[in-house]
Each structure stands twice: as C-alpha cells, then as structure tokens.
Amino acid sequence: MRTHQPDADISLIRHAHDEAAVWHAGQTRRSGDPFITHCLAVAAIVADIGMPPPVICAALLHDIDDSPCPPGRVTEHFGPETADLISGVRTARLDAIPLSALNFGRARAQALRPTHEEAVLAIRLADRLHNMRTIAFVAPTRRYRVARETIELVAPLARAAGLTDVSQELHDLSSAVLRPASVAAVTTRTLTLLTLLLPAPTRARWREEWHAEIGTLANRRTRTRFTLRVLLGTPRLAWTLRRPAFRERRW
Incomplete structure (x- = not known):
C-alpha cells in the first residue's frame, strides 16, 4: 500500500487484517495452510493493482461470510462501502460486468477512486489469481473446470480491463492445467x-x-x-x- 500511496492511512487495513485473522482462526485451505494466508494474498494483489484502502479491506474480508462473523459487524466496523463490496464480490457474475464500466487506467489516474464495478472486479480477479496459483491442491475434475473458465472468461476480462499482467499469469496458469x-x-x-x-x-x-x-x-x-x-x-x-x-x- 505504501508503495502506491505513501501517505495513505493504513490503520483501517490493519484492523481488517486483525478481523480476518480472528474470524478465520482455525480454518485451513486444501493445502493445509491457514485460511488467512489466502486473504492476505488476495489483498496484496489488489494493492498491487492500485486499489485504495476500502477495497483492500474488502479483499481481506471477502470470505468473512464463510466464518462465524456476526451479520452487520463489517458495516459497523468498516462502513457500508466495504460491506457493499464484499456483497458484490460474492454475488456479481463476471460475464455480466459491462466492459464499458471498466477502466483501471482511469481509476488510477483519478486519485485511485475506482467505480464499484472496478473494485469488485479487482477483488474477483485477485481471488481467482491466487486460487490458480494454488490449484494443484484441488481435485482434478474441478481443477480442469476452473482452468477452462479462467482461460475462456476471466483472463480475457482482465485483459479487456487493462490488467495485462494479471491476464497473462491467469492464461499461463490455466494453460499449464489444461495442456500438461x-x-x-x-x-x-x-x-x-x-x-x-x-x-x-x-x-x-x-x-x-x-x-x-x-x-x-x-x-x-x-x-x-x-x-x-x-x-x-x-x-x-x-x-x-x-x-x-x-x-x-x-x-
């Protein structure tokens, strides 16, 4: 975060990390790693894309609904913007996001104020990218299905939105699964x-x-x-x- 915005207040991000660590405590991924490692990886990718603190908080908390966290706690502690982003990440269909609503270059230029659609897509792409990086721990049938969707839908969407590095890595990781x-x-x-x-x-x-x-x-x-x-x-x-x-x- 400090790389892209040296003067940003990161106290909210620290708070989001602590909340995620509390509510995901004891949960693990298929790899056996603590679940919080996934939250951190997704947030790091979102920060590298250049998103502001509320979006990074939503990335840290994007799976909070799969934990014992009480309803309304995110809104109470982080505000409606972060809560709405988490809801959008869980419900938005990638193939329904209009490309005309996406322009990450413009979002970065305008004091890092992305639209709701851009913020949701940034988190969804980061989530998919980390899942693809760790897809070796997924069952072969699901691994193939996720890789096929990634190479046909997710990677082209990332490229169309201007995130060429993310798109290329998604494409390479999917190709390794589909054509080993x-x-x-x-x-x-x-x-x-x-x-x-x-x-x-x-x-x-x-x-x-x-x-x-x-x-x-x-x-x-x-x-x-x-x-x-x-x-x-x-x-x-x-x-x-x-x-x-x-x-x-x-x-």
Missing part, C-alpha cells in the same frame, strides 16, 4: 530419447540435468525452445564426449 501432457510429458520423453546418442556412462547425468532444467521453465514456449536447443546441440555434445575414448583406443 502436450508440454511436460512430450518434452521429457524427447530429452530422454536424446540421451541415447550420448556415451552410456554419461546418459544418466545428462538426463538428470535436462529434466531438472525443463522443470524450472514456466511455460510451453520456453520449454519448447530449450528442447530444440538440446536437440540441435546433442550431436556435437555426443562427439565431444566420445572423442577422448576414441583417442585412447587409437593410441
């Missing part, structure tokens, strides 16, 4: 086959190195480029590795 076999499995098999060109004593080492490298690459394009680079370089590598052995036999 065509990316990871095929490239891994290809690299394993390429080690057959190398001298037998060196194959395990290079197979391990290449598989470890491919595992660090985040998207299909970079994995494909790495595989092509290995494919083109393997004949020369094989020749280099075999040359000392040939010299020993010749002498």
Whole structure:
C-alpha cells in the first residue's frame, strides 16, 4: 500500500487484517495452510493493482461470510462501502460486468477512486489469481473446470480491463492445467530419447540435468525452445564426449 500511496492511512487495513485473522482462526485451505494466508494474498494483489484502502479491506474480508462473523459487524466496523463490496464480490457474475464500466487506467489516474464495478472486479480477479496459483491442491475434475473458465472468461476480462499482467499469469496458469501432457510429458520423453546418442556412462547425468532444467521453465514456449536447443546441440555434445575414448583406443 505504501508503495502506491505513501501517505495513505493504513490503520483501517490493519484492523481488517486483525478481523480476518480472528474470524478465520482455525480454518485451513486444501493445502493445509491457514485460511488467512489466502486473504492476505488476495489483498496484496489488489494493492498491487492500485486499489485504495476500502477495497483492500474488502479483499481481506471477502470470505468473512464463510466464518462465524456476526451479520452487520463489517458495516459497523468498516462502513457500508466495504460491506457493499464484499456483497458484490460474492454475488456479481463476471460475464455480466459491462466492459464499458471498466477502466483501471482511469481509476488510477483519478486519485485511485475506482467505480464499484472496478473494485469488485479487482477483488474477483485477485481471488481467482491466487486460487490458480494454488490449484494443484484441488481435485482434478474441478481443477480442469476452473482452468477452462479462467482461460475462456476471466483472463480475457482482465485483459479487456487493462490488467495485462494479471491476464497473462491467469492464461499461463490455466494453460499449464489444461495442456500438461502436450508440454511436460512430450518434452521429457524427447530429452530422454536424446540421451541415447550420448556415451552410456554419461546418459544418466545428462538426463538428470535436462529434466531438472525443463522443470524450472514456466511455460510451453520456453520449454519448447530449450528442447530444440538440446536437440540441435546433442550431436556435437555426443562427439565431444566420445572423442577422448576414441583417442585412447587409437593410441
């Protein structure tokens, strides 16, 4: 928050954090992490988008209705604006939000005063982004359904609203769920086959190195480029590795 608005009063945000921590105490996510970690992650993404304190408070408290928190407490402590945002986050349909109502560039330029629709969308996108980052803990059937909705509806909506970084990450995370076999499995098999060109004593080492490298690459394009680079370089590598052995036999 201080990065975007150094002079902002963050006391309300601290209060929202403390409220979320109290009412979500004992709740955990599928990963086993305390539920408050999700609230914090969503609020951090919303803050990075550039939203003002009331929206960040709503992000911290966006799942408060799934806790024992008494009705009306949010309105009493944080005001009707934050309470209305939480209600909007829970009830608004993303496909019903008119694109004409969204302009995050304008919201930032006008002293960070987003419209209700922009604030609701910011929280919904942040919620989906963190859920996609942790989707490995979701059952496979639901994982595929959420990824399909994200790539077809949520990521394009984020791009249309001007949040290109959020849109790109949503797209990449969804693609990793929807097309794992065509990316990871095929490239891994290809690299394993390429080690057959190398001298037998060196194959395990290079197979391990290449598989470890491919595992660090985040998207299909970079994995494909790495595989092509290995494919083109393997004949020369094989020749280099075999040359000392040939010299020993010749002498």
